[in-house]
Amino acid sequence: MTKKTFNNIPLSVLDLAPVLEGSNPSESFKNSVDLAQSVEKYGFNRFWLAEHHNMPGIASSATSVIIGHIAGATNHMRVGAGGVMLPNHATLVIAEQFGTLESMYPGRIDLGLGRAPGSDQATAYALRRTLNQRVEDFPLQVDELEAYFEGTARVRSVPGEGLNIPIWLLGSSGFSAQLAAKKGLSFSFASHFAPDYTIPALNLYRDNFKPSDTLAKPYAMVGVNVIAADTDEQAEYLATSQQQQFLSIRQGKPTKLQRPIDDIDSVWTEMEKAAVEQSINSRSTIVGSKKTVKQGLEKFLEETQADEMIINSQIFDQEARKRSYEIVGELMD
Numbered sequence: 001m002t003k004k005t006f007n008n009i010p011l012s013v014l015d016l017a018p019v020l021e022g023s024n025p026s027e028s029f030k031n032s033v034d035l036a037q038s039v040e041k042y043g044f045n046r047f048w049l050a051e052h053h054n055m056p057g058i059a060s061s062a063t064s065v066i067i068g069h070i071a072g073a074t075n076h077m078r079v080g081a082g083g084v085m086l087p088n089h090a091t092l093v094i095a096e097q098f099g100t101l102e103s104m105y106p107g108r109i110d111l112g113l114g115r116a117p118g119s120d121q122a123t124a125y126a127l128r129r130t131l132n133q134r135v136e137d138f139p140l141q142v143d144e145l146e147a148y149f150e151g152t153a154r155v156r157s158v159p160g161e162g163l164n165i166p167i168w169l170l171g172s173s174g175f176s177a178q179l180a181a182k183k184g185l186s187f188s189f190a191s192h193f194a195p196d197y198t199i200p201a202l203n204l205y206r207d208n209f210k211p212s213d214t215l216a217k218p219y220a221m222v223g224v225n226v227i228a229a230d231t232d233e234q235a236e237y238l239a240t241s242q243q244q245q246f247l248s249i250r251q252g253k254p255t256k257l258q259r260p261i262d263d264i265d266s267v268w269t270e271m272e273k274a275a276v277e278q279s280i281n282s283r284s285t286i287v288g289s290k291k292t293v294k295q296g297l298e299k300f301l302e303e304t305q306a307d308e309m310i311i312n313s314q315i316f317d318q319e320a321r322k323r324s325y326e327i328v329g330e331l332m333d
Helices: 025-042 063-073 091-104 121-127 135-150 174-183 195-208 232-238 240-250 270-279 290-304 318-330
Strands: 009-015 046-049 078-085 109-114 167-171 186-189 220-228 285-288 308-312
Touching: 009 025, 025 046, 025 063, 025 318, 046 063, 046 109, 063 078, 063 091, 078 167, 091 109, 091 135, 135 167, 135 174, 167 174, 174 186, 174 195, 186 195, 195 220, 195 290, 220 232, 220 290, 220 318, 232 240, 232 285, 232 318, 240 270, 285 290, 290 308, 290 318
Parallel strands: 009 046, 009 308, 046 078, 078 109, 109 167, 167 186, 186 220, 220 285, 220 308
Antiparallel strands: none
């Protein structure tokens, strides 16, 4: 099956392998496989998983392992990291892991790289080989990774060396936008939780882009939260799970993904509501029926002129989550 498009651009899926209240990571991985197999049939382009740590509600911490699990359960859709937080790892290990994945599933693996720890400071220290490594070393790490794949490093990455694994830079600020432009790499912006910085970051990337051997012109993907259902009211009800998740993070007490609730205003203060809405506001969070979602995606695409959109749907009920992606799939050509 060929990939489908929405207004001539591909749509992709970002999965956080949510751990549901009352459930466990084992069930999360079964749900991720079920979702991946479904969205592949719907015509989505790629399926990415994000590295997070010390988060009770997110099970994708061993990102390369779950990528292999998903790739093995699907047929043609691209599968990758959105992303690996490179400062957490020895660069050679990432080269070997993704070289292994590409060798097992040739032509299907993406490697998206972020420079944030994907966790709190204590967890970041627990992950690292030394306490001296800094996020400021990220550009050097990207250079090292490219050298392993190109076969120009002193140490050889086997597997990995000589493989063409697309590298993306991920960002929620201007730093990675400028680095992606300088290196001529694809860029994915986390507009699904940093909406206010989306346009400035995309402008930085496009205005400063230098063609490379792998990319002749800028290629930008933006993140979008979509909660789609058969009615606006049903979608708004489902969206309260995501709102509760962001609230728990804001309160410094992250939890498993909670069941939706009838009255979201009963669980937050006005100040907390404003803080959550700053992270997931209507610019890049679209909640509603097929008609509402279509209008929202068209507006965001017009605003960003993105080359691709990647959709995150934090929905508690697995069938409702699949239905949400099915509705978006019905909007594609």
